[in-house]
Amino acid sequence: MTIALLTDFGMQDGFVCAMKGVILSINPGVQIIDISHEVQPFNILEGALLLKAHYRYFPPGTVFVGVVDPGVGSERNPIALRCGDYFFVGPDNGIFDLVIRELEEPPSAVVLENKQLQLPRVNNTFHGRDIFAPAAAYISRGVPLEAFGRKVGYVRRLDFPEAVREGRRIKGKILYFDRFGNGITNIPCGGYSHGEIRGERIKVVPFFQAGDEGRLNLVCGSFGFMEVFVPMGSAKEEFKLDLGEEVIVWKG
Numbered sequence: 001m002t003i004a005l006l007t008d009f010g011m012q013d014g015f016v017c018a019m020k021g022v023i024l025s026i027n028p029g030v031q032i033i034d035i036s037h038e039v040q041p042f043n044i045l046e047g048a049l050l051l052k053a054h055y056r057y058f059p060p061g062t063v064f065v066g067v068v069d070p071g072v073g074s075e076r077n078p079i080a081l082r083c084g085d086y087f088f089v090g091p092d093n094g095i096f097d098l099v100i101r102e103l104e105e106p107p108s109a110v111v112l113e114n115k116q117l118q119l120p121r122v123n124n125t126f127h128g129r130d131i132f133a134p135a136a137a138y139i140s141r142g143v144p145l146e147a148f149g150r151k152v153g154y155v156r157r158l159d160f161p162e163a164v165r166e167g168r169r170i171k172g173k174i175l176y177f178d179r180f181g182n183g184i185t186n187i188p189c190g191g192y193s194h195g196e197i198r199g200e201r202i203k204v205v206p207f208f209q210a211g212d213e214g215r216l217n218l219v220c221g222s223f224g225f226m227e228v229f230v231p232m233g234s235a236k237e238e239f240k241l242d243l244g245e246e247v248i249v250w251k252g
Contacts, residue, residue, distance in 0.1 A: 001140040002031045004058060006050055007067040007128065008039040015126070019065070019133040022119065026137035033058075042070040044095050046176050048158055049184065051088075052098035053223040060085035063136045065128070066095045073124035078112040078131045080145055081154065087145075089136045091127070094158030106154060113149035163187045168252055174228065174245045181234025182227045185247045189220035192249040197228065204249065214238075218249065 003023055009015040016037050023032060035054055039047045047068035055064055069091045077092040083103055088096050089112075100107060112118070112135050119130040135148060163172035163186050172187035195202045195218040203211065204218045204226075211217030211231045216239060221227035228235050228247060235241055 001027070001029075002033055002059060002062045003136045003140055004033045004035050004055075004062055004064045005037070005067075006035040006039065006047060006064065007037045008041045008043065008047065009037050009067070009128070011037055015128065018126075018129045019067075022129055022133040023137040023140075026134060027141050030137065030140045035064075039068050042068065044068050044070070044093055044158060045160065047095050048098045048160075049176050049223060051095065052102070055086060055099060058086070061087075063087040063089060063139050065132050065136045066090040067128040067132055068095055069093065069127065072127050077152070078127055078135075079152070079154075080110055080112055080135055080139065080148055082108040082145055087136075087139050089132050089139070092155075092157065094156065096154075097156045097158040097160065100154060100156065108145060109152050109154045110145045111149040111152055114147060117143070117148055161186055169248050169250050172226070172247050172249070174241060174243055174247060175225075176223075177236045177241075177243070178227075180229070181236035181238075182221065182229040183235055183241050183245065183247075184221060184223050185226050185228065187226040187247060187249055189224055189226060190249075191251070192218070192226070193252055194250050195226070195228075196248040196250070197245065202228075218247075 020032055051066055067090055079092045081088040112131050117138050118134050123130050163170050170187055172185045174183035175186050176184045192204045202216045205211045213231050218226050230238055
């Protein structure tokens with residue numbers, strides 16, 4: 001069984017290690033995989049994008065723990081979900097919304113409220129350690145979701161900005177910059193003829209090296225969305241792109 005972790009904790013303060021210690025104390029045989037711990041602090045949308053992009057490449061039965069949780073300790077619920085062949089554990093704040101959008105059927109969801117399946121002392125500032133890590137570990141041992149708490153209907157909470165179609169063109173925006181400085185947009189991949197940014201036409205190419213050097217280009221990226229990039233360079237740094245920057249693509 002595999003547990004995959006995604007947080008905005010970074011690696012400086014030992015928070016991720018504490019979660020792993022809890023998990024291994026409950027299920028010593030589980031495999032723990034790090035998706036990322038470098039999500040921009042408090043950026044729920046960024047965490048949701050990373051989960052959506054990568055979860056389907058894990059084996060069936062994987063338990064995903066997503067903790068980007070600015071509302072920790074507040075009235076938002078800690079939840080666990082069964083989504084097809086996978087489980088998701090984390091705050092009910094929208095971090096799982098982009099995964100849920102891809103499902104044909106609604107997920108099974110429960111509130112994590114059974115104190116016997118949490119650490120004895122729950123700290124109201126570290127639910128990742130005290131609630132989410134134990135829940136993931138017990139799920140990986142086969143404990144059914146119904147044992148954790150009452151069933152609830154899943155409600156989407158993330159204000160995801162959808163791309164807008166206007167005739168032959170689709171208007172979107174940059175939502176995230178990856179390590180290479182590529183701008184991931186909210187425009188789904190598709191057969192586009194060209195793009196536009198800041199009033200200038202840019203090429204749509206099939207792979208990175210096909211782009212014009214020193215210029216902005218567009219490519220269908222691994223997130224499933226169109227990406228703005230510069231071959232062997234950083235679109236973010238070289239062109240001073242910002243989050244929310246408008247990008248337009250054209251059909252035909």
